Amino acid sequence: FGRGLASIIGDTQLEAELALHASLLQLHVDFADNRMVNIGTLEKYRPLIKPGSLAERIFRRMELVSWLGNPERNQDLWEQSQRPDSELEGKFARMVLSYNMLVASSLQENDYARRIKDDISALLKVNNERISLKYYGCESQYTEFKSSLVFCANDGIKRSPEEELRRQHHEIMHIIAGFMNTTGGKLYIGVNDQHFERGLDEDFKVLRLPYSPDLLKRMDELLNYLTLRVNACFGPATATLVNIAVDEESTKGVLIVTVRPSRKPVKLDDIIYVRLSTSTLPILGRDEIRKFIEQRELAYEDMMKMSEIDSAAASNAITDTPPADDGPMRQRIESISVPIDVPAATSVAPVATSRWRPNVLHESDGNFVVPELYLYFIGEHHYTVSKHDYYTDMDPACRLALVICQADLDSYLVMAYRGEQLIRVPICQLFEKAENTNHRHWSDQPLEWACIAGENDAVLSIHADASGFLHFRATPVNTITRGSMTNVPARILNASVDHTPVWELIAADSVGHFSKALPSNLHSRQSGYSLRTRIDQSDCDKRIQYLLNSCNN
Numbered sequence: 327f328g329r330g331l332a333s334i335i336g337d338t339q340l341e342a343e344l345a346l347h348a349s350l351l352q353l354h355v356d357f358a359d360n361r362m363v364n365i366g367t368l369e370k371y372r373p374l375i376k377p378g379s380l381a382e383r384i385f386r387r388m389e390l391v392s393w394l395g396n397p398e399r400n401q402d403l404w405e406q407s408q409r410p411d412s413e414l415e416g417k418f419a420r421m422v423l424s425y426n427m428l429v430a431s432s433l434q435e436n437d438y439a440r441r442i443k444d445d446i447s448a449l450l451k452v453n454n455e456r457i458s459l460k461y462y463g464c465e466s467q468y469t470e471f472k473s474s475l476v477f478c479a480n481d482g483i484k485r486s487p488e489e490e491l492r493r494q495h496h497e498i499m500h501i502i503a504g505f506m507n508t509t510g511g512k513l514y515i516g517v518n519d520q521h522f523e524r525g526l527d528e529d530f531k532v533l534r535l536p537y538s539p540d541l542l543k544r545m546d547e548l549l550n551y552l553t554l555r556v557n558a559c560f561g562p563a564t565a566t567l568v569n570i571a572v573d574e575e576s577t578k579g580v581l582i583v584t585v586r587p588s589r590k591p592v593k594l595d596d597i598i599y600v601r602l603s604t605s606t607l608p609i610l611g612r613d614e615i616r617k618f619i620e621q622r623e624l625a626y627e628d629m630m631k632m633s634e635i636d637s638a639a640a641s642n643a644i645t646d647t648p649p650a651d652d653g654p655m656r657q658r659i660e661s662i663s664v665p666i667d668v669p670a671a672t673s674v675a676p677v678a679t680s681r682w683r684p685n686v687l688h689e690s691d692g693n694f695v696v697p698e699l700y701l702y703f704i705g706e707h708h709y710t711v712s713k714h715d716y717y718t719d720m721d722p723a724c725r726l727a728l729v730i731c732q733a734d735l736d737s738y739l740v741m742a743y744r745g746e747q748l749i750r751v752p753i754c755q756l757f758e759k760a761e762n763t764n765h766r767h768w769s770d771q772p773l774e775w776a777c778i779a780g781e782n783d784a785v786l787s788i789h790a791d792a793s794g795f796l797h798f799r800a801t802p803v804n805t806i807t808r809g810s811m812t813n814v815p816a817r818i819l820n821a822s823v824d825h826t827p828v829w830e831l832i833a834a835d836s837v838g839h840f841s842k843a844l845p846s847n848l849h850s851r852q853s854g855y856s857l858r859t860r861i862d863q864s865d866c867d868k869r870i871q872y873l874l875n876s877c878n879n
Contacts, residue, residue, distance in 0.1 A: 346371060346374050346375075346381050349371065350371060350381060350384040350385060350388065351384065353367070353368065353388050354388075354450045357388075357391060357446070357447060357450065361440075361443045361447075361519075362394065362395075363388055363391050363392035363394070365392050368385070368388055368389065368392055371385060372385070383412075386411070386415060387414070387415060387418055387450075390403070390406065390415065390418040390419055390422055391418060391422060391446060391450075393422050393426075394422050394425055394426070394443070394446075395425070395426065395429060396426065397426050397430055399422075399426075400423055400426055400427070403419045403420075403422055403423040403426070404419075404423060406419035407419040407420045407423060407714065407716075414449075416714070417449060417689075417715075418446070418449065420714050420715060420716050420717075421442050421445060421446055421449070421717065422446070423716065424442055424715075424716045424717035424718070424720070425439050425442045425443065425717075427716075427721075428442070428717070428720055428721065438717070438720030439720075440519075440521075441720070442717055442720075444690070445688065445689070445690045448690050449689075449690075460522065460523045460573075460575055460576055460577070460580075461521060461522055462514055462517050462521050462522070462523070462580075463521060464521065465521075465604040466603070466604060467508075467509070467511070467601055467602075467603055467604070468505075468509070468510070468511035468512065468601075469511060469512055469514070470501050470511065470512075470513045470514070470604070470606070471513075471514050471517040471518075471521060472497070472498060472501075472513065472514070472515045472516075472517070473515075473516065473517060473518050473519070473524050474494060474515070474516075474526065474528070474529055475494065475495075475498065475515055475526060475529045475533075475548065475551075475552060475581075476490065476491055476494055476528070476529045476532045476533065477490060477494060477528070477529070477532075478490055478493050478494050478497065487532070491532075495555060495559075496594075496595075498513070498515070498552075498583075499555075499556070499559045499560075499594055500594050500597075500599050500606055501513055501599075501606050502556065502560075502568060502583065502585050503560075503592050503593070503594040503598075503599045503606075504599040504600055504601040504606035504607075505585035505587070505601055506564070506567055506585055506586070506587060506588040506592040507587075507588065507591055507592055507598060507599060507600045507601070507618075507622070508587065508600050508601035508602075509587055509601070510584075510585050510586050510587045511585055511601060512582060512583065512584050512585070513582075513583040513585065514573075514580055514581070514582055514583075515552075515580065515581040515583065516576070516578065516579055516580035516581060517580060523573075523576045523577065523578040523579075523580050524578060524580075525576075525578030525579045525580070526545070526548055526578075526579050526580075526581070527544075527578075527579070529548065530544055530547070530548060533548075533551060535547040535548065535551065541579055542572060542574070544579065545572040545579045545581070546572065548579075548581060549570050549571070549572055549581060552570055552581065552583070553565075553570055556568050556570070559594070560592065560594075564588065564592055567585060567586045567587075567588055568583060568584070568585055568586075569583075569584045569586075570582070570583050570584075571584070587626060588626070589622075589623055589626040590622060590623065590626075591618060591619050591622050598615060598618060598619075600618075675725065675772070676725050676726060677703050677725040677726035677773050677774065677775065677776055678726075678774060678775045678776075678829060679726055679728065679775065679776055679777050680777045680830060680831040681830060681874060682830075682831070682874075682877060682878045683777060683778065683831055683878075685727075685728060685729055686729065687700075687715065687719055687727055687729060688715060688717070689715070695729075695731050696731075697729035697730055697731050698713070698730050698731060698732055698734075698735065698757075699711055699712070699713055699729075699730040699756060699757060700712045700713070700714075700715060700716075700718070700727065700728070700729060700730070701727070701728045701729075701730060701739070701756060702718045702719065702724050702726070702727050702728075703724070703725045703726045703727075703767075703773065703776065704718075704721070704723050704724055704725070704764065705723050705725070706769055706772070706773075707766055707767070707769045708764040708765060708766055708767070709764075709765055709767055709811065710761075710762055710763060710764060710765065711756050711757075711759050711761055711762075711765075712761050712762050713761060716762070725773075726776055728776065728777075728778060730753055730756065730778060734753055734778050735753055735754065736753070736780075736781075737753050737778050737779060737780050737781070738750040738751060738752055738753060738778070738779050738780075738781070738803060738806075738808075739751045739752075739753060739756065739776060739777075739778060739779075740776065740777055740778075740779045740785060740803060740806060740831075741767070741773060741775070741776045741815065742773075742774050742775040742776070742785070742787070742815075742826075742829050743768075743771040743772065743773055743774060743815055744771040744772045744774055745771050745817060746787065746789070746817050746818050746819045746823065746826055747771060747814075747815035747816060747817050747818075748785065748801065748806045748807065748815050748816065748818055749768070749806065749807050749808075749809050749813060749814075749815035749816065750779070750803060750806045750807070750808050750809075751808075751809065751810060751811055752808070753778070755810060755811070765811065766811075766812060767811040767812060768811070768812050768813060768814060768815065770814075774826070774829065775829035777831045779803045779831055780803065780834060781803060781804050782802075782803070782804070782834035782837070783802075783803045783831055783832060783833060783834050783837070784800045784801060784802045784803060784831075784832040784834075784837045784840065784844075785800070785801045785803065785806070785829065785830070785831060785832065786798060786799070786800055786828070786829065786830040786831070786832050786840065786843075786873065786874075786877055787799050787801065787818070787826050787828065787829055787854070788826065788827060788828035788854075788857065788870060788873070789819070789823040789824075789825075789826050789853045789854055790823065790824050790825055790826070790827060790861050791822075791823055791824055791853065792822075792824050793860070794824075794860040794861040794862055795856070795857075795859075795860050795861075796856075796857040796859055796860065796861060796866070796869075796870075797823075797852070797853045797854030797855060797856055797857060798840075798843050798854045798855055798857055798873060799818070799819075799843050799845070799848070799853065799854035799855070800832055800837065800840035800841075800843040800844050801818050801845060802837070802844070802845075805845065806818070818845075819853050820850050820851055821851050821852060821853040822853075823853050827861070828870060828874075830873075830874055830877050831877065831878075832877045832878075833877060833878045836876060836877055836878055836879055839876045839879070840876070842855045843855040857869050857870070857873075
C-alpha cells in the first residue's frame, strides 16, 4: 500500500526505498520456509543500502543470519556479539555463532542446531504456516522421517525421474530392513527436515495415481502403492512385519510405516542393514555378518521376553509384584542387535538440578527472565560462565546449564558430590570469573547435583543403606561448608550409606515440613529419618514423590 501511495504522489525515491524494504522483509519469509538466506540475493541489495536507514538495519540482520553454517565467519560473529550495534543484532550474532559451533562439533545439523534456527525464525517475527502444522518430534533409534516416496534428498546431482524414484524406493526399503534387523521402529513419510508435516501431494502427481479431492482417499492410494512395493521387495511373509497407515491427525498427509523386528536376518540386495541411533547402516565383514546371523534369533527371543516383562510391569505397578531383573537381557539385546564393528556413542553423564526451581534458559521459552549470568558445567572437571546465551547447553559436553537472575545475587551455588559431600559457593564469586573460559571445579568425586539456593533454604537428600532401606535428611543451606569452586566439599553424614539416589532443594517456606529430618533432630550416627520403605518396594516411588512435592508447598 505504501509503495502504491508513493507512486501516486510521484515520490520515486520513497517508492524505491519501500520496494527495497519489502524485498528485504521477503528474505525473512524465505528463511522461515527454507531455513537459509540466499547470499546471492542478499548481495544484490548491498549497493542500494543507505547508511543509517531502516533498510540498513534489516540488511545487517539478514547478513548475520546468512552466516549460518559458515565457520569462516565465526570470528566476525564473535566480535559482533561482543560489540553489537544493538541488542537484537547481538542476539542474532550469538545464535548464529552457537549454531556454527554445534554443527562443527557434531559434523551435521542435529536437533539442537535446528532448534536454534527455529529461535532465529521466532526472533525475526515471521508468521509461518509451520506453526499450525503437526510436529513429529526427533529422529532416534526407533524413528525416521522421509519427506517423499519419490524424491531423493537434494545432493546436487541431476537424475532422471526413473533413477530418482528407484533411489528413493531403495532408501525407504533399506530403512525398513534396518528396523526389522534391530528392534523395530516407525518411518514417517511426508515429514520435512524440520520434522513438521509436509504432505505428499507432489508424489501423488508424479506417480499419476487416480485423483480425488478427498485427502484421505488420495492417501489411501499412496498407502496401497507403498504396500505393493514392500511386498515386492521383501516377499509376502516378511512383509507381514510391516503395517502402513495414514496419520489421520495430519492436515497435509503423512504415512506411518510401523515395522516389527524379524526373528531371522532380512537382506536387501543381499546386504544386512541394521539401525544404529539415527542411522541405518550395513553390516560389513564376514565375521560380523556371521556373528549377527548366528545370534539374531537369540536376540529376537530376548526381545519377545522383554516385551512380556514390560507388559507385566504395568500390572506389577497395580499388584505390587516385584519386577524381574531384565538388565542382562537388555544388554544382550543391545550387543547382538548392533553391528559390532561400529563404535558405541559416548556421552557425559548429566548433572541433576532442582525439579521445581525455575531455570528457563532461552528467550523463546515460556516464562523467560533475562538472567544476569549463565553457568555451564562442561565435561567432568570444568565450568564456564557467560552473560549472554550462546546455547552452550546444547553442546553434548554440557552436563548442566543454570541461569542466575537478579534475585539470586545474594544466594549460593550448592554442589553435591558422590559420597554425600556438599559445598556452597557464593554467587558473587562466579561474577569474578572470566567469561567463556574453562575454569576447573573440584572433581575428585563425580558431581551429582547442583542448584542455586538461598540462605534459608535446605537440601533434601534421600539415602539408601546397604539393605536398600531409605532415609531422608534436610540439611540447611547455612550449615553447608562455604568455600570456592575448587575447595574440597564436606561430608554431611557420619553414618555409612550405599548411595544417594535423590537430591532436591527445599524452599525456605517448606523447611518446616522436614523438621524431623533436620540434623539437629537426628542422632549423629543417623543418616536421616526413615522413609519406611526399601528402594525395591512398590511404594518407594510414591513415598519419594510425596517428599518431592513437599519441597515447594
